[in-house]
Amino acid sequence: MTAAVSLKGEVWRALGTVLDPELDQPVTELEFVAEVRVDGADVDVDLRLPTYFCAPNFAFLMVADAHDAVSELDATARVRVRLLDHFAAEEINAGVAAGDGFDAAFPGLATGELAELRTTFLRKAHLAYQEQLAQQLLRDGVAPEELVARRLAEVPAGAALERLRRRRDQLGLPSGPDALLLIDERGDAVDVEELPVRLRFARTTRVSIEGNAGWCRGLLGTRYGRSAG
Structure with a gap:
């Protein structure tokens, strides 16, 4: 088994711990994970949701949780998680990549963080x-x-x-x-x-x-x- 194949399996297992907050089911079981790509220690994950207008706070939570779960793996160097085909994908992806919370990504919309x-x-x-x-x-x-x-x-x-x-x-x-x-x-x-x-x-x-x-x-x-x- 190559290192890339092994890491890819670890990434999928990590993503299996990420839940849709409303459905309480893993994003992997719900088929929200569109693709996982591994290049050495760099990992890219693409997520997709059922509709273009899924609530941005739910979407942000899943993207941020996926980023955190994969980043905790010792074998990863750079992790990028992208949300595809969503009206707020640009803001969500930029906010998660920068480590900002939902309030920073959507100023004036949120009344508090996602806890x-x-x-x-x-x-x-x-x-x-x-x-x-x-x-x-x-x-x-x-x-x-x-x-x-x-x-x-x-x-x-x-x-x-x-x-x-x-x-x-x-x-x-x-x-x-x-x-x-x-x-x-x-x-x-x-x-x-x-x-x-x-x-x-x-x-x-x-x-x-x-x-x-x-x-x-x-x-x-x-x-x-x-x-x-």
Whole structure:
């Protein structure tokens, strides 16, 4: 295996950690990565989005996260991440390349950096994974009174549990085996009386995320002439 091929694989793996902030799925799975080129220790990554008018703050966040993820690789010397076919691509690409934040790239548009936006969508993803795991336990016969007292160590292992733990780590919420499955955004326990309303809201959030992901794949396939999925 050549060094270039090895580095290219590392770049793709790094890009697999970059999430669409709203869909909570890797940009690689969503097929937002158009191309990766490696020349020695120099790396170029081209990103594309489903529509020309995707929100610039979402787009900036993905480009900046992709740049940071690839730049952390020891084998890279120069990293350039470009957004293609987007109405604000020039501003986004220049801002990320210069290391400027969203405020600097779009003066007068932003009311703050992107940390708040990221936190909002991490909370939505956390809520969705809680609902997914809770519904699984309810189908298995766990009573609501037991569910609100269930610890993560007592939850079946799987992708949803791992994603839940990662989102909690990012949000600074308890994620160890003794942590409760159902907590609010502050980390407090959920009362059994509020459980039905909370699960209905969480299900709406999960369905919205999943529906938007499918919609984006369809748009991307239509735009670039590739099958979605």
